[in-house]
Amino acid sequence: MNSQLLDALTVLEKEKGISKDVIIDAIEAALISAYKRNFNQAQNVRVDINRETGTMQVFARKEVVEEVTDPRLEISIHDAMNINPQYEIGDVVEIEVTPKEFGRIAAQTAKQVVTQRVREAERGVIYSEFIDREEDIMTGIVQRTDPKYIYVSLGKIEALLPQSEQMPNEKYEPHDRIKVFITKVEKTTKGPQIFVSRTHPGLLKRLFELEVPEIYDGTVEIKSVAREAGDRSKISVHSDNPEVDPVGSCVGPKGQRVQAIVNELNGEKIDIVRWSKNxxxxxxxxxxxxxxxxxxxxxxxxxxxxxxxxxxxxxxxxxxxxxxxxxxxxxxxxxxxxxxxxxxxxxxxxxxxxxxxxxxxxxxxxxxxxxxx
Structure with missing residues (x-):
């Protein structure tokens, strides 16, 4: 363990956003297990890594007692006072027991811990990014298909498009670019898992928000959506501004806005109706x-x-x-x-x-x- 590792951890901290102190604490914890496993030790130990130099020490922790019954865990008051006269019964004495060959084991353990922590951090970053995008729309690229799912790349991660969420009038081929609605983001032991949909009514709502500036800025509000994906949908719209025609805003000049959404949904017909509280x-x-x-x-x-x-x-x-x-x-x-x-x-x-x-x-x-x- 040396300053090169600390320099590498500093770079990781900047690039991945993982605290150097958090990784060092994890390495210290892992080294305790490595010490006990490789040197067949059952005593209580503490591993200390110097944050400035990278030097490492292993300390055996022993309780001061009147009479020793387990020398791996206890030290007599007489021996303790030979180390420091101020020790009393019940205190804990730390004695350095760093093995000569511990550096090689420490290097291997540190590599494993760093790799694991980097992987966990990357998963955490991806999860944090996508949990905020639940019920949002993204453009993805079809990667591959199987009988249960279409696998859609969203950049940093592949999302799952279940068969039940696929439009019946669409056929998905690798490299196709499609817009999908993120329905659920789950944290699993293998990392975040993202489920998307092409049939969810929310997809239609988000498409209108992207296509119609009046909806995006709140001038026109989508009140409700009813959808039978791939065939026909209805949305109701309303505006508090009497000078704004909510239906006309969604239709767009010569029907361009709604037609763009129809094209994205592979010809799905869309009825835009005026909402009323009556x-x-x-x-x-x-x-x-x-x-x-x-x-x-x-x-x-x-x-x-x-x-x-x-x-x-x-x-x-x-x-x-x-x-x-x-x-x-x-x-x-x-x-x-x-x-x-x-x-x-x-x-x-x-x-x-x-x-x-x-x-x-x-x-x-x-x-x-x-x-x-």
Whole structure:
């Protein structure tokens, strides 16, 4: 052990952010085990490394007693006072027992400890960096695939994209660049493990934050997201600034902003609707692109009955019920859709007191294609 090691630890401290004192303390602890193992010693010892010179000493620690029963752990009061007259029974005497061949063992042990500490520190740095990026978006490069995961390089570490989080309409090839949503960062014995997703609604939200400056600066707020990844999604947006059109901001000039997100999601259709605290308006908007004649609200059941023109019924329900299903997820309200003729037969439309009776045309807020029932 010499000053070269201390110089190396100083460099490590600067480059890796590992405290030199922390590594030296770890080396001292490891050397105690190495001493006992290599020299077949069972006594209590302390290893001391000089922080200035790098010199090393091993001290046996023995308790001062009246009568010695275990010479490895105890020293008589008579022998202790020969070392220092001030020793009393119960004190601990330290006697240097540094073996001549201990330098080689110390060097090997120090190398192992430093390597381990550097590895732990690098893992800690990576974990600290990525734990703050949970529920964030990153661009990664596909490395390889197996039946369970796609392995995506995020620079310092490979993330796992589980099969359940992969878009059904996408095929991933090595070297493909994809944007992923970080769902979970775990600390394991083998280092940090990062799980990512391509299907999470948060990915859609983050993509809009990247693409739409008004969302990034808080002028426009995304209130809710409903997504069936790879097929169709709906988002509701709102702005407290009456001069800002939240839907238009998300669509962008000639639809460029939303189209960029559609392209990133491999053609996934996206409906952007205006949020409202009034459930009548919000549910009607959420059923875009369908026109809505009336929305009857049941506050207690948090349910709505929506009346649409007969020719709009299939559009309102959507392919395999998708449009109605996404609208329900987006609004948090149950939605029961009835055609105008059916509602008239049930005598629920038109209503005498029709404070919520209106004609909606939501086709301006729709940015996908019409769906078939």
């Amino acid at each position: 459930p009548v308006e919000f549910v009607a908007n959420a059923l875009s692109p369908s026109k809505v004649l009336d929305v009857i609200v049941d506050e207690e059941e948090k349910a709505t009955t929506v009346i649409v023109p007969d020719y709009q019924l299939s559009l309102a329900i959507g392919k395999r019920g998708q449009n109605a299903r996404l609208a329900a997820k987006l609004t948090g309200w149950k939605i029961d859709i009835k055609s105008e003729s059916e509602a008239r037969e049930l005598n629920i439309y038109p209503r005498e007191e029709h404070d919520s009776l209106f004609q909606f045309d939501n086709t301006d807020d729709e940015h996908g294609e019409e769906q078939d029932e």
